[in-house]
Amino acid sequence: MTRWLNSEQQLSWRAWLAANALITDALQRDLQAQHGLTLADYEILVRLSESPERMMRMSDLAEQTLASRSRLSHQIDRLAKHDLVLRVPCPNDKRGYFAVLTDAGFALLEQAAPDHVESVRKHLVDVLSPAEFEALGRLSDKLVQALDS
Amino acid sequence: MTRWLNSEQQLSWRAWLAANALITDALQRDLQAQHGLTLADYEILVRLSESPERMMRMSDLAEQTLASRSRLSHQIDRLAKHDLVLRVPCPNDKRGYFAVLTDAGFALLEQAAPDHVESVRKHLVDVLSPAEFEALGRLSDKLVQALDS
DNA sequence: GAAGATTGAGTACTCAATCTTA
């Protein structure tokens, strides 16, 4: 027997869907218009910039950015074509590669970051009170934990 | 001067991003594997099924499903190719078209709906307490309201 | 045989240009 959602749950569910789609689109539009990057591109640059030597193994990067390996591979192709990242073979494991952030990539990230933070604040963080935003974070984290198992 | 996010806000922000991506992917995977539909396809079928005569103007449908007109047009092409929807010219406004849910489309939706609800419960609704899920809905709704203005 | 990573074909989305009627 199907346990349908009641009408309040329906509304919550649709609000969640809509918030996701609208905010993601808004952030993506800003980032694209201002710096020619997709959100996924931006995430990659951020992760690399936070890593030692500004490099990460392809598989680790895929995992952290929630992308499939295949998708990441195509994405790195595109970023490499614009000289924002570089592929370097791994000396220890000859199957592996590192993606390395170039100086140009780092420079672009430094340019984009303030605008992106502003955009995240405008569409998400500053729309809620600090307590509300924290609550949203806690709920989101709970959902993530559940999915990882 | 850029107002960066503090480290707690960073964590909340990343949790929100991750929850979005993971849950959307999980729902999409289930729907695709079980019924060969994307989430966007499903939304279209739902909206049509809830409308009088099971039909809607293309522009209204685009607005409700948060798609661009161009994207909706391509999507309806694909759904029409599988005989799940149908295009019908609007008699009052000769510029306009209706998308109409076919019997086959309705039947597929009836098949898919129970599985999809189960999937939504499993990955989202039932992971949280009723109060938590309601809170998530309220916060999401607040975000949506803000974006609409 | 399994893990790291890439490839190509098919599918889906975006953006600007276009067509038609209001």
Place this chain on the structure above:
DNA sequence: TAAGATTGAGTACTCAATCTTC
């Protein structure tokens, strides 16, 4: 000129197949 809707070209993602090294 605006609005409703579509089109096609370019770009991005998915899935299964492949290659290489472990």
